[in-house]
Amino acid sequence: MGDYQLEEAATKIQEVKEKLGEDLLILAHHYQRDEIVAVADFRGDSLELSRRAADSDARWIVFCGVHFMAETAAILARPGQQVLIPREDAGCYLAHSVDRVQLLDAWERLSQVMHVERELLPVAYVNTTAEVKAFVGEKGGACCTSSSANQVLTWAFERSPRVFFLPDQYLGRNTASALGIPEEEIALWDPHHPPQDLSRFKRARLVLWRGACNVHVRFLPQDVARVRREQPGVLVVVHPECRPEVVALADEVGSTSYIIRTVKNSPPGTVWAVGTEQRLVARLAAENLDKLVFSLGDPPPYCSYMSLTRLSDLARVLAGLPSGEERGRVEVPAEVRAGARAALDRMWEAIRASG
Numbered sequence: 001m002g003d004y005q006l007e008e009a010a011t012k013i014q015e016v017k018e019k020l021g022e023d024l025l026i027l028a029h030h031y032q033r034d035e036i037v038a039v040a041d042f043r044g045d046s047l048e049l050s051r052r053a054a055d056s057d058a059r060w061i062v063f064c065g066v067h068f069m070a071e072t073a074a075i076l077a078r079p080g081q082q083v084l085i086p087r088e089d090a091g092c093y094l095a096h097s098v099d100r101v102q103l104l105d106a107w108e109r110l111s112q113v114m115h116v117e118r119e120l121l122p123v124a125y126v127n128t129t130a131e132v133k134a135f136v137g138e139k140g141g142a143c144c145t146s147s148s149a150n151q152v153l154t155w156a157f158e159r160s161p162r163v164f165f166l167p168d169q170y171l172g173r174n175t176a177s178a179l180g181i182p183e184e185e186i187a188l189w190d191p192h193h194p195p196q197d198l199s200r201f202k203r204a205r206l207v208l209w210r211g212a213c214n215v216h217v218r219f220l221p222q223d224v225a226r227v228r229r230e231q232p233g234v235l236v237v238v239h240p241e242c243r244p245e246v247v248a249l250a251d252e253v254g255s256t257s258y259i260i261r262t263v264k265n266s267p268p269g270t271v272w273a274v275g276t277e278q279r280l281v282a283r284l285a286a287e288n289l290d291k292l293v294f295s296l297g298d299p300p301p302y303c304s305y306m307s308l309t310r311l312s313d314l315a316r317v318l319a320g321l322p323s324g325e326e327r328g329r330v331e332v333p334a335e336v337r338a339g340a341r342a343a344l345d346r347m348w349e350a351i352r353a354s355g
């Protein structure tokens with residue numbers, strides 16, 4: 001979009017915001033374009049935004065992010081609230097790595113070597129569809145975010161001898177290693193090539209789904225070696241969706257909010273190489289001018305799904321609202337919503353229980 005079109009879309013958005021006042025809440029994920037973040041009421045990571053959505057009294061919650069996030073907001077929304085997404089095709093590579101059919105298949109196959117209903121508790125990263133969350137909720141399991149994975153996994157192991165963590169194998173492995181779960185107690189489930197020999201699963205305490213985020217997976221150990229060579233004294237901070245070999249070499253690991261806090265609270269002059277989505281890294285660099293902040297990746301990786309939402313898409317969705325036209329409505333069927341809500345509620349319970 002040219003500057004004029006951007007300005008025009010921003011003006012239209014501002015007009016609707018003024019007209020609708022508190023009836024409208026615009027949420028933007030940290031990986032969104034700058035012009036979207038600039039017009040949003042709040043920006044945040046998955047956990048912060050789902051909390052904002054749950055606490056809001058707004059009639060319309062417009063979610064600038066990817067589809068599973070808007071679905072989560074719709075699951076948490078109160079009666080009378082409607083969630084809208086400016087780009088319905090904004091998916092997520094990681095969320096697409098698991099669906100309910102594959103999950104049912106895994107559940108059935110694993111039942112050959114363990115009593116799944118009694119022994120295996122599923123934990124789903126929030127980067128999953130509402131249907132997958134519902135499956136997890138129906139089985140007594142919980143959702144987690146990258147900032148609560150540790151607490152939710154601990155909660156799950158207090159209730160079950162085995163946990164099925166999905167779909168991010170690396171978040172699962174990094175959390176397992178922080179909790180001291182040894183490699184021999186972990187087994188990887190590949191939904192595209194279900195194993196014939198299930199003996200490893202029979203012994204496993206933690207079963208991981210073979211999924212990964214195609215942004216965070218791009219950071220490699222050689223990137224850490226390169227930035228350490230090129231910038232002596234550099235500190236490396238990465239997201240836990242990164243490969244364990246990268247996490248092992250980093251100085252800090254944590255969720256998006258943790259990364260932002262860590263960089264912000266570091267002394268002036270600190271040099272940071274950041275292993276996460278580039279829009280967040282660029283914003284961090286711009287907001288911490290007393291430090292040197294740059295991507296761990298070369299080239300820095302962008303999330304193509306997050307990049308889909310443009311100011312014109314947001315303006316188009318907002319334009320219908322004053323006349324009650326709800327473009328980009330996100331609907332979650334009642335039966336799916338109940339199970340998914342249970343899984344999300346158990347996440348808050350696990351976070352509260354950990355103090």
Ligand code: SF4
Nearest residue numbers: 092093094213215303
């Ligand atoms: S960065 Fe990765 S996990 Fe996040 S929305 Fe994009 S593909 Fe999904």
